[in-house]
Amino acid sequence: MTNLSLSRRTFLMASLGLPAFRMLRPHSPQALTTGQLIDRIKTQVGIPWREQTVDRLIEGTPELPVKGIACTMMATLDVVQRAAAKNLNLIITHEPTYYSHQDRTESIEQDSLYQYKHNFIQQHGMAIFHFHDHWHGRKPDGIATGMIRELGWQKNVDPENHRLFTFPQTTLARFAQNMSNKLNIQTMRVIGDAQLPVKRVMASWGNVSLLQGISYVNQADVVVVGETHEWELVEYVQDAIAAGQKKALIILGHFLSEQAGMKYCAEWLKEFIPEVPVEFIAAKEPYWRADKPVK
Incomplete structure (x- = not known):
């Protein structure tokens, strides 16, 4: 008989009532918006x-x-x-x-x-x-945190200033090449004597203005930036070198500096x-x- 062929699901619905049956249905979580x-x-x-x-x-x-x-x-x-x-x-x-x-x-x-x-x-x-x-x-800056980790500079960063780094002395050429290799940069640009001794480094990920850049130059041997106006900080560093200062500038490009x-x-x-x-x-x-x- 048809009544004897009720499925277990139908029997359960009938015995518990429709509201209770709905509660037993699998829950579909609402999509995250x-x-x-x-x-x-x-x-x-x-x-x-x-x-x-x-x-x-x-x-x-x-x-x-x-x-x-x-x-x-x-x-x-x-x-x-x-x-x-x-x-x-x-x-x-x-x-x-x-x-x-x-x-x-x-x-x-x-x-x-x-x-x-x-x-x-x-x-x-x-x-x-x-x-x-x-x-x-x-806090700390998400971009700076990622860049420091990618470069392996965690032990070199100044705890009071996340832009300042101290390294065992090396040459500008070796320092720049090491950065280029770690970040896989094709078009890094460097201003300064390739044999310049490098220990103190200031980094400004992304864009840096002239006045910020001058402050960084005065605190370090080399300043690392993503980009800057060539008639501003680039010219300033060129003039500093011509004046006899032991300075350098590394330009990574905005993308790869962040x-x-x-x-x-x-x-x-x-x-x-x-x-x-x-x-x-x-x-x-x-x-x-x-x-x-x-x-």
Whole structure:
């Protein structure tokens, strides 16, 4: 008889009642949204969130479910495409997505390249979060922490000044080559005597202004920067050398002077975001040497 062929599931539903049966159904956890993830970052970064900041959602909406996270130095189109291919639909980028520090797009909205990149992001259901000010403001600075770890300078850093390092004496040439090897830089630029003795080093990851740079030059044998205006700090160091001072300047390029800081950011995110995969995607060095063309 039909009544005797009731399934166990149907019998259980009938005996417990519909509300009780619903409670026995497997629970499907609600997907983590972009907004929820950003809230976690704000809580975990350890400093008050600033009212005036570039750190904001550049693309996507707070309601977007997060499938995976790509952490990167800069959300170039190449990085965005690689993240999409890995199904990592939230990109956390240290530097801008749209070519200016504030990510203002009013003046380029009719530009075909902007439209191509913007449309690609939208079509692939992606979000991009700019994470610059508060990652630098974290104690200790997230970028500096990652760079120091990547270079193996933990034992050399001054505990009172995370920009100052002391090393066993070496030559400028050997010091620069060691940095180049560890960071895999193709286009490092160096100003100074290759045989200059180096012990004290000041590092300014990313961009450095003239007045900051002058202060650093006065405290060390060599200053390491990501980038600086060539008619400002570069000229100042050239003049210092011509005046007889034993000084040097190493220019890494902005990307590679901070990139390891975002590699460390991916590790940090994994500590409090277990629901989805988190992966570091390196932005490619933009330059290559004319005597060693890229294949």
